[in-house]
Amino acid sequence: MGNGIDAMRPIRLRMLRGLLAATGDPRCRMELAGGEAVGALQKEALATLRISDLGALFRLVIDPELQLGELYTQGRLSLEGDAVSLLEAVFRAKAGASWVGKLISRRLLGSGLDQSLAASARSAQHHYDVGNEFYELWLDERMLYTCAYFPTASTGLEEAQVAKMDHVCRKLALRPGDRVIEAGCGWGALALHMARSCGARVRAYNVSREQTLYAREQAEKQGLAERVDFIEDDYRHITGRCDAFVSVGMLEHVGLAHYGELGSVIDRCLEPEGRGLIHSIGRSRSQRVNRWIEKRIFPNARPPTLGEMMAIFEPHDFAVLDVENLRLHYAVTAEHWLRRFERNRRRVVELVGEERARTWHIYLTGTVATFRVSSMQLFQVVFTRASNDRIPRTRAHLYTDEPSGFAEHAPAWREENGAL
Amino acid sequence: MGNGIDAMRPIRLRMLRGLLAATGDPRCRMELAGGEAVGALQKEALATLRISDLGALFRLVIDPELQLGELYTQGRLSLEGDAVSLLEAVFRAKAGASWVGKLISRRLLGSGLDQSLAASARSAQHHYDVGNEFYELWLDERMLYTCAYFPTASTGLEEAQVAKMDHVCRKLALRPGDRVIEAGCGWGALALHMARSCGARVRAYNVSREQTLYAREQAEKQGLAERVDFIEDDYRHITGRCDAFVSVGMLEHVGLAHYGELGSVIDRCLEPEGRGLIHSIGRSRSQRVNRWIEKRIFPNARPPTLGEMMAIFEPHDFAVLDVENLRLHYAVTAEHWLRRFERNRRRVVELVGEERARTWHIYLTGTVATFRVSSMQLFQVVFTRASNDRIPRTRAHLYTDEPSGFAEHAPAWREENGAL
Numbered sequence: 001m002g003n004g005i006d007a008m009r010p011i012r013l014r015m016l017r018g019l020l021a022a023t024g025d026p027r028c029r030m031e032l033a034g035g036e037a038v039g040a041l042q043k044e045a046l047a048t049l050r051i052s053d054l055g056a057l058f059r060l061v062i063d064p065e066l067q068l069g070e071l072y073t074q075g076r077l078s079l080e081g082d083a084v085s086l087l088e089a090v091f092r093a094k095a096g097a098s099w100v101g102k103l104i105s106r107r108l109l110g111s112g113l114d115q116s117l118a119a120s121a122r123s124a125q126h127h128y129d130v131g132n133e134f135y136e137l138w139l140d141e142r143m144l145y146t147c148a149y150f151p152t153a154s155t156g157l158e159e160a161q162v163a164k165m166d167h168v169c170r171k172l173a174l175r176p177g178d179r180v181i182e183a184g185c186g187w188g189a190l191a192l193h194m195a196r197s198c199g200a201r202v203r204a205y206n207v208s209r210e211q212t213l214y215a216r217e218q219a220e221k222q223g224l225a226e227r228v229d230f231i232e233d234d235y236r237h238i239t240g241r242c243d244a245f246v247s248v249g250m251l252e253h254v255g256l257a258h259y260g261e262l263g264s265v266i267d268r269c270l271e272p273e274g275r276g277l278i279h280s281i282g283r284s285r286s287q288r289v290n291r292w293i294e295k296r297i298f299p300n301a302r303p304p305t306l307g308e309m310m311a312i313f314e315p316h317d318f319a320v321l322d323v324e325n326l327r328l329h330y331a332v333t334a335e336h337w338l339r340r341f342e343r344n345r346r347r348v349v350e351l352v353g354e355e356r357a358r359t360w361h362i363y364l365t366g367t368v369a370t371f372r373v374s375s376m377q378l379f380q381v382v383f384t385r386a387s388n389d390r391i392p393r394t395r396a397h398l399y400t401d402e403p404s405g406f407a408e409h410a411p412a413w414r415e416e417n418g419a420l
Numbered sequence: 421m422g423n424g425i426d427a428m429r430p431i432r433l434r435m436l437r438g439l440l441a442a443t444g445d446p447r448c449r450m451e452l453a454g455g456e457a458v459g460a461l462q463k464e465a466l467a468t469l470r471i472s473d474l475g476a477l478f479r480l481v482i483d484p485e486l487q488l489g490e491l492y493t494q495g496r497l498s499l500e501g502d503a504v505s506l507l508e509a510v511f512r513a514k515a516g517a518s519w520v521g522k523l524i525s526r527r528l529l530g531s532g533l534d535q536s537l538a539a540s541a542r543s544a545q546h547h548y549d550v551g552n553e554f555y556e557l558w559l560d561e562r563m564l565y566t567c568a569y570f571p572t573a574s575t576g577l578e579e580a581q582v583a584k585m586d587h588v589c590r591k592l593a594l595r596p597g598d599r600v601i602e603a604g605c606g607w608g609a610l611a612l613h614m615a616r617s618c619g620a621r622v623r624a625y626n627v628s629r630e631q632t633l634y635a636r637e638q639a640e641k642q643g644l645a646e647r648v649d650f651i652e653d654d655y656r657h658i659t660g661r662c663d664a665f666v667s668v669g670m671l672e673h674v675g676l677a678h679y680g681e682l683g684s685v686i687d688r689c690l691e692p693e694g695r696g697l698i699h700s701i702g703r704s705r706s707q708r709v710n711r712w713i714e715k716r717i718f719p720n721a722r723p724p725t726l727g728e729m730m731a732i733f734e735p736h737d738f739a740v741l742d743v744e745n746l747r748l749h750y751a752v753t754a755e756h757w758l759r760r761f762e763r764n765r766r767r768v769v770e771l772v773g774e775e776r777a778r779t780w781h782i783y784l785t786g787t788v789a790t791f792r793v794s795s796m797q798l799f800q801v802v803f804t805r806a807s808n809d810r811i812p813r814t815r816a817h818l819y820t821d822e823p824s825g826f827a828e829h830a831p832a833w834r835e836e837n838g839a840l
Contacts, residue, residue: 153813284734393571
């Protein structure tokens with residue numbers, strides 16, 4: 001030091017290079033503030049990762065999964081350029097070389113998650129009670145915080161969320177007067193849509209007080225309070241019977257150990273000819289969520305594989321009729337959210353503070369990248385009791401003006417085909 | 421006896437009544453030849469079950485699952501009237517009250533099935549090498565022995581089998597020049613269709629010699645021998661790479677324990693952007709097949725639940741894109757087969773003898789009933805590597821003239837949605 005030689009320089013360089021290699025050598029520049037830089041030239045890099053201090057670099061090298069989000073939130077890490085593409089490259093590299101990660105995540109599978117009633121309420125509180133105005137700044141006007149459905153290249157977010165709700169209603173073949181139970185209804189958009197567009201009578205459950213109050217207010221405003229009942233309670237307390245059971249974006253929070261319970265709830269509620277739909281983030285192979293997401297964004301979340309989801313259906317002899325994977329629709333949905341979030345960043349900071357804004361910024365950025373690289377899937381599963389023959393002949397009615405085959409009863413199928 | 425009193429009469433009556441009760445009291449008449457009768461009046465009965473001797477009645481009471489088929493085959497049991505509806509009523513009753521059956525079948529799960537290479541070849545031999553002419557008497561002209569697809573009420577069997585093949589080709593988004601591997605190709609109809617209609621180059625595997633020879637002959641006749649290669653070998657020996665992997669009606673014979681192997685074969689063959697489709701009879705809950713079917717019709721067969729099927733995909737990180745359940749299409753398909761079989765019964769008997777004709781008659785009758793009452797499902801599962809972004813935006817192209825979304829690469833999705 002005294003003689004002008006910086007003894008730490010080779011160590012810092014080695015750490016930066018190690019970090020670059022460990023993240024799969026993405027086309028990015030990594031800089032330590034006021035010091036070394038490695039990787040691509042600024043003008044060729046997808047993005048530049050700036051690390052503010054040696055401690056931050058050290059943490060990042062030791063535990064990147066957790067520390068990327070932590071340090072970004074604390075402002076000790078910044079990303080300039082195309083952050084989505086950078087994360088995408090990192091995730092892709094990790095996806096390719098993750099047998100060690102797989103081993104570790106498999107060992108941890110299912111351990112430590114807490115989906116008791118109290119914890120479920122706390123988790124929802126943690127995530128959704130941040131204040132409705134916050135979500136209004138980057139969700140669509142109807143406040144749907146789940147994957148939208150983009151039928152064409154030019155569909156915008158508002159339109160795509162309506163298209164998603166219509167898609168769900170068609171899959172459920174809702175008819176006027178149908179009694180619907182919704183488990184986990186968010187701010188109530190789908191429940192209100194089903195009542196307004198299909199004439200359904202809906203009982204919608206949610207453990208978040210903020211959301212329930214918001215939803216009830218919407219029902220009043222829209223003159224739908226007679227037809228939609230928003231109930232602040234856990235899905236395990238659902239009572240009554242229904243012609244359709246729907247749950248969009250709740251299963252992620254249910255936890256594998258409780259799928260049997262969810263199946264029992266559905267079995268208790270669904271009429272013999274009732275239809276059901278569960279829409280959930282999922283996985284192509286069994287894995288826990290990123291530890292930082294679990295710690296800061298979605299405590300106790302666990303997106304299932306399709307195989308894991310069957311623990312809801314098979315014990316109760318529900319027959320799965322249709323599964324659709326909408327993964328890339330989620331990537332586009334999250335991209336809309338991220339752009340809106342960035343456009344409204346100043347107001348976001350006023351509302352929730354710089355730190356929380358940074359948390360959400362990196363979370364939304366990571367979500368886009370995650371769905372692009374297929375770390376996550378999005379499953380819509382349609383089911384009915386195996387004994388129900390009132391099922392559609394084909395799925396053409398989802399895409400054309402043909403009437404839903406649900407109206408034709410199986411004996412009709414037979415009569416039609418009787419003259420064999 | 422000597423004094424004119426038949427001491428056995430109350431016992432016979434009790435056995436008949438017991439049988440009636442055990443089968444759920446279907447609207448049928450049960451008669452013991454030259455003796456007692458119970459159940460509905462002849463004119464009100466769906467069907468009349470005639471039992472030829474006391475020994476047959478005894479066997480039926482002790483073990484109906486196995487003995488119904490055995491005794492029918494031996495001519496010691498006959499069914500007059502609407503046999504399908506009678507079996508349907510019996511199966512429905514059993515489905516409702518089968519917790520004992522479930523317990524037993526669960527205990528037996530997976531035990532004793534033999535899907536070694538030699539056994540697989542023997543099983544196929546047993547079933548398919550009965551002679552091609554036999555199947556020509558009741559299958560469609562292209563010899564498809566799998567569930568057809570009836571887009572409308574008026575679709576006939578020939579048309580529905582072509583519609584099924586087109587549906588599969590669209591799901592696989594086949595393009596001219598695509599290399600396809602087919603595992604378990606039957607008499608080759610799908611392989612030939614893919615080559616002719618889509619311009620694909622197909623390598624199709626089958627362990628049945630009779631079928632392979634027949635398929636090769638068809639390829640020659642149709643001038644497709646250059647584009648379709650029929651290989652007499654087990655799916656475990658499949659080599660080479662492909663743009664699409666397809667298997668229609670083979671998985672039932674693979675056996676749960678070998679799903680991992682099948683997944684490895686696909687993983688070895690499928691290009692990074694390759695698509696796959698597996699079409700299989702399935703279950704809504706885990707169960708073995710009926711013991712008589714296993715003994716006489718499909719040795720070593722085991723239709724999986726959707727959850728069980730995931731053992732093929734999840735270990736290799738394949739993402740399931742689409743699942744369609746075509747259960748009622750199988751009921752209609754089997755009904756066509758049954759009617760054709762009945763129309764050609766005389767020729768069937770000439771070919772395979774009365775006993776074998778009876779075996780097949782009761783098997784086809786039971787198949788219609790089985791799919792009607794939802795004991796069986798029919799799953800078509802479309803999958804790809806999770807890392808493949810070249811997936812369709814929606815499934816509209818399966819039902820309309822819209823081009824398949826497969827042509828659009830994910831980056832195009834992004835650019836389209838770039839102006840968010």
